Amino acid sequence: MLNILVVDDSIVIRRTLTMKLEQMGHTVVAQAKSGKEAVSFYKEHMPDLVTMDITMPSMNGIEALKIIKKKYSNAVVIMVTSHGEEKLVMDAISNGAKGYILKPITDEKLTTVIAKVFPELSECK
């Protein structure tokens, strides 16, 4: 199972994601409220996966993604996004994001995107 860093400025999303991910058996190693926190928490915890919100105050998700990918090219980041953010998601993918989830977040969406990014995980089961 994965060690995950959850990044979102909304406490509701952070809680929802953490709850759902932990129910699936993953460990949420840290929760970041901004892009800045995301970068420093990444260094500290070196998680297997980052769920990254796009619009956040004090460094948005794409900036944070760029910084993390520059230092750790193997970092696996998936974006958490809303309708109408398609262009931003494309920028994120061009900058190395491995997938995205469209809000509202559901168990099914989470399972699907994680299975795609970590195919070996579902094979173990």
Next chain:
Amino acid sequence: MNLEDLVIKTDKLKVLYVEDNDNTRKQTLEMLSNFFEYIDIAKDGREGLQKYQNKEENFYDLIISDISMPNMSGIEMLKAILKINNEQNIIVVTAYNTTEYLQELINIGIHSYIQKPIKLDALMYEFSKVVESIEKRKEEEKEFTKIVSLNHELDALVESFDTYVIASRTDLKGVITYASKAYEIISGYSEAELIGKPHSIVRHPDMPASAFKDMWSIIKAEKLWIGEVKNLKKDGSFYWVNAFVAPYYNSNREHIGYSAIRIDITSKKRAEKLNNEITNLLNNTDQGFLSFNKNFIIDESFSRECLNLFDTTDIANKNITNILFVNDDVKKDLFEDAINRVIQTDDDMSKELFLSLLPKKHTIGDKIIEIAYRLLPNDKFMLIITDITHTKTLELKIKKQNQIQKMIVAIVSNKNDFIEIRLEFENFLSNLPSDITLLLRELHTFKGLFAQKEMVNIVTSIHNLETTLKELNQKSSENINKIFQTYDLQSVFLQDIEIVSSILGSSFLEEKATLKIDTHAVDLLEQKLQLVTSENITESLENILKELDKFRYESVFKMLQSYPSSVKLIAQKLQKDIYPFEIEGNKNLKIHSKYKSFMRSLIHLFNNCVEHGIEDIETRIVNNKDEMGTVLCKYVEHENNLQIVISDDGAGINIEKLTITALKKSIKTQEELASMNDDEKAYLIFADNLSTNEEISTTSGRGVGMSAILSELNKFDGNIKINNNVGKGVEFIFTIPL
């Protein structure tokens, strides 16, 4: 030929010189060495022949030989040499002119002689002849080699023609006189099986007779016929050829038959057929299939449904972006960006992600379409477009039907209430209050009431009318009447009523509001009437009227019972979670129906509690509050008063914001506000035109609703107490004298 020219030519010649006399040989050699660089010497016929035989064929260009020699005479040697090579150049040197030798030499074919003593002139003459004959022979050789190679080329051509060209000739009646190897291979017949047979041996039953009739009429007129023909193989299968049939003439220019060559087009025909089948298949589905390249140009083959979808006659070679996203720059940009990114990346996963971000639903004209995207090889893309207008309309219909159902349930569950509201509304429309504040207040209350009854159409219309009225605020009443006419609330309302009537029957809503009267109560009243005497007439009548009035009393609970579901509805709309609640209070408590309009105006307060009181989930979590909000409503009768308490556990009234707004909207002056404490300021939320909301929604924000409650309350000298607990909630206590 002069000596110099001759020597240049003789210098390269190889010579065998045969002479037995040492002196003569020495002298002659001196002379010969001027002409030849290479000279072999033999001392008699036998040695000469040996030397000749030891060399390869045609080694010596010239043999110069004496005749009478020991061991083997010159004649014998030359005879043997000519047997080996009868074209060998030979010059005989004779000591004397003897006819006996001469005759023999002529017999064996030697014509060149030089007499001893050898003279330069004679040598030159003979050598010239030799050089000439050698040159001539070389020329002939060259010519011959050329012819041979030409022959080879021709053979190869004929062979490849035979192997690759499906050729045949027939006589004038169509009987085969020649068939190429290629013809045999493609038809499956051997040459023997074909020659002498009519050409119709390969005719396929699929070919219409008319095609051959056409061909014969043309070739009989000695013209060229070209056409595609399906032919029958010996094994029963077929092959397609493009045939060129022409008249055939003999060397006397007589027309003696026909010759034909053909090109095998079986695979082309197969591809055509396959293509047709696929196109057919695609054309018979209800989906639009098309592909386009990295420059967004649509390929030539697409399914016919595309033309219906785009309502056009052709889309080939046009730009897909312009056709698909007319007048939608946002989608256009998104589409182009995503496609370009797919082309630019090598990572398959990214390609898939980019494709997944493309617009999936779209509207073209009056059609709603669903688009699926597929990546084809060579940076091509396929679109699968489905017209889902029908499905969408159906969904909309179902949604509308559900809405109607909700409306019916809401109306039926409190029929009397609805009949009353309807009467009041129709009254209101026919006698619009001249005071615009009052008008807006009442209109707003009706909107809230109709929303409770789930009457979407009239609610929307009122909402739009309110917006317009607010904009021109405080203008003349004539104007207002005109505006009311343009919005024609009456007919919108009637449409809703008609829907209800069509379902519940026309009589359902035509009934007047009824009162249910207990027969026992009527009996009591009768008894009281009988007891009336002239002395107590005034007092008794008053009592009786009081009793009669009691018939109009209604349950408080009933008046309030629809609010919990209203609150639930608004909460859903605003995506807030609120605990379900029930009205708390004595269900048997009845009050006069005149309080009903006040009770109805409370809808505005409930709306306010949900919209302004209860915070969004985010804020509630941050403030360590229960994620779910609470709204409560209870009532008690106390000392001939009715007390109604409505409370929520939201943010409470923001006094600061309220003060600023009151000042901004000139509801209170700075001085007035300065003299008020926070509790007093809280009451400002009931002031006219006060709304702290920046945006107006259909439920609240107009600053009209709360003031409507106050004006209703004032009709009965009722009062309000507000317990504002900032951050924790607010409690409104209404006291109504009964």
